[in-house]
Amino acid sequence: MLSRIAESLFWIGRYVERADGTARILDVNLERLNQLPTAEQILVSRQLLGVMGAVPDSPDFGLGDLLNKLAFDRSSATSIAGALGAARENARRARETVSSSLWEGLNTTWYGLNQHRKDVVGTYRFCHWVLERTAMIKGFADTTMSHDESWQFLALGRSLERADMTARMLSTHGALSAGLSWVNMLRCAGAYEAFLRTRRGAAGEEQAAEFLLLDRLFPRSIVYALSDAEKALERLDPSHRRIGFINDARRIVGQARSFLEFHQPGDLLSELPEHMDRVQKSCAQASDAVTRSYFAQPIDLSWVGEVS
């Protein structure tokens, strides 16, 4: 298949997952932010934006700016609207490859972006709407496209971004001065009920972090997402060598996944910032490596990527 098309699919996967992850993080953190005194609210807003990989652009950055930056700003792919716009733009360039349901799902979503109130209460509804739309888009992608090479690229982008997003969710717990409670952290990943059923009574902060980081059966955990990415990479390049891997991406993802899986944590919570940092870096490096080996044109795709 064409490199250009493959690239578009990869980014559709990433952007849709990013919109979904950002909506989850924003929704849950907003609830917390709202209950803080103004001075702290400003501080935490800035930190949250930092966790999401952007820098505040004005000295008096507050809650309103945060909403704009993370939800509604179409010019930046850090925001939900920006990511969904970029996904739609990528789908538009690959329209002949993606199924019409997937395209329509993305297109309708894009047109729906404007129909929301941009205050705090409106943002909650917006986040919910985004979760629904992205779930639908992912469902269309899974059920109306052949699971061939093109779909593998989409799945690869999605799982890399998912690992990255879960890492950010976990970071909001530690890095913010008014950290999320572990209950909210799990809610953020939609993992609360799954976690409670697994853990029964013995539930606490450390177990929650462990669940999101290491669980082998919960699809949004980092280990699960990374092994998904590995699977997609393997199907894209099934050549078996007796020693090592030609593909950098596979090496990077595999190393990160196996380190986490086999690592014996001493004190998981104090190690968490390092894990999160390395997971995010590995995802970025793997994404670069995929770009180098499959998409040829050296464009900057670090975090912002293509934006409409």
Add this chain to the structure above:
Amino acid sequence: MSDLFADYARDATRSPAFDEMFGPGQVPRGEYAQVAAALGELTLADVTARADSMARTFLDRGVTFDFAGEERPFPLDLVPRIISGADWQVLERGVAQRVRALEAFLDDVYDRMSAVSDGVVPRSLITSSDHFHREVSGFDPAGGVRIHISGIDLVRDEAGTFRVLEDNVRVPSGVSYVLENRRAMAKGLPEAFGQQAVRPVEEYPRRLLTALRKTAPSGAEDPTVVVLTPGVYNSAYFEHTLLAGLMGVELVEGRDLICRANRVYMRTTAGEQRVDVIYKRIDDDFLDPQQFRSDSVLGCPGIVNAARAGNVTIANAIGNGVADDKLVYSYVPDLIRYYLGEEPIVPNVDTYRLEDRQAREEVMDRLDELVVKPVAGSGGKGLVIGPAASKTELEELRARILQDPRGWIAQPVLQLSTVPTMSRGQFSPRHVDLRPFAINDGDDVWVLPGGLTRVALKEGSLIVNSSQGGGSKDTWVLAEDPAQLPAAQPVPAAVAAPQAAVWPVDPEQLQEPEQ
């Protein structure tokens, strides 16, 4: 104040009730200042949009109760009910005291009945109660607790004094709405939370699970807890699923359980698994067809014997109904003095015992001014409010009381306190009650800071039950001192370098330093 409150003062004068939000002269009370300010800035369009969005969230999430076979969302009003820290401290102690007294009373009733021999209550009071079950007398339940979960209904009278309206120590329900209301409010009226220290309610399921596990039979090392529900058609089914989900335990129906050799097991894909604690959400009468109603298909035969043998903890214990009989209610202040040697902290509502000839005659003369309640009922069933009843209804009631005076009590009509509530595009005073939930783990009675505030949505109505057109409000207890809030964690430096790196050094990292 915005025009949403334009007619509030006028509406409030129509009833002598105590208003929770406004003091004399339409000035918001201290605890309501922030909410009043937040509401003042809203327009009707805002309020309607938020109310709609909250109702939709409830329906989407399935926060419903079953009404005549139909799932309805439990209406949540936008204006919270706020209780100051000082008031709460009193209520908290009062509720805990009552639970301790009733616990002692139940232990006594099913054992030596010393309260009877010491002349505190007449024997006939106990033996004539519909919910006194001889099947469970003569043994201490495993774990030693009978009232694990209680919901004691409180009201506030015209003078603003809190009083106990009734005790619920069988299967008190409604805590799921407390949890869901708070989540909905955080999104529906975020401004009002603002800088205010509202005490959180989310720890309830954890506290409940801990208490249930703590009261497990002594042999159980890692006790298995289950929630026993009558099934999907029960009006509180949503609550059963929510609590089981939040505690991470199985929600079982009677047919999932099996008793063998006085032990209870549940049928699982991995074979039969021992059950140690049953959080029972069905009525005693249906629990065990061997002991109670033999036509019940909701329970599990043999469960009472298992409890008697001390192999399973049932929460709340079987036979608790004798303590929330409304005639027993009238003796609770005496019971508190008798068992605890303390004065009651929260007073009762004055109650006429209709078995007493003098009281009965007085009530008969004033039937149109009083509230008359059946002693064994719950949920507002069968209650007659004198001033609102027709002549024929009163005559019918008179005949029924004379036929069975033990079955009824009478109380003065209490003007429950009011809180502003959205109604036809305006805030207007509506009557509310309060059900705080308490968990007893055997050593300590913990009262959930908050509770279920039910509100009668019809103007002037005093009946707040959901089955009779009631709604609810989020209940905020303000923290007296910041220590009652979950600690705002100490600020870790945002990019604290990990002390000891556990990952191998990343070669690419060394070449390209971060910007």
